Amino acid sequence: MSSSEGFDEIEYRVGNFAPVLRTPLDSPYEISNELFAALRHVLHDVGGQPDLPQPYREKVEEEWEMNAYVTCECLGWRGVWNSEERRRAENDLGATLYFGLPYYARWATVAAKVLINTGQITPDELSAKIDEVRARLEKKSA
């Protein structure tokens, strides 16, 4: 498909013209059934939603991304969870975290949560491990 010169730039500018139609949600006292249904919508079900063209970018997979992927697959083989549980857990992060996190950061986040939920690790063990690794990496780069 051909595109005119500066197409991406035009799309970007047009995108910024578009008004942001949004109803602020601030824990309202009452909501309609229609809003409740919309809030329950499964986040990954994006078919038919309007969006702007995105520029195509080549991106190789980084080591941490493949590590996250392989770790999640191994957890599946060992019966900790299955891929449908992972998808549900990602949707259950809510829109802010779902769209705020990189793809494999979503995987890693919900993998950590399922490990806590199933009693394989505790949040403090995970936190301590992160601090330990961070200290090790800082030492290495120093």
Added chain:
Amino acid sequence: MNRTFGIGDRVTVKNATSMFHTRTQAYTRGKTGVVVEFRPDWVIPEDEAWGRDTPERGGREEPFYVVRFKQKDLWPNYTGFDVDTLETEVAQRWLDPAKENAK
């Protein structure tokens, strides 16, 4: 569970309330298409998503179908060709016989 639909049957996706996880896309709800392929019996995603991923763990297996929709039926403002179609997998519980068959 026995299959209740055959290849070529016209089916309508139920516009049912779904509490929490489902794989039945919002844009197919209430839309009518045609069964074009049988898929094996699988645990429904509504169970699998909560760890009930085998019959032993309470997962309910049922027949799945590939349903073919006309794009023009799915999207009111579709600007493509009349012959354009979309196929997706749907569990039997989400399908009703199309009303037009009853006439």
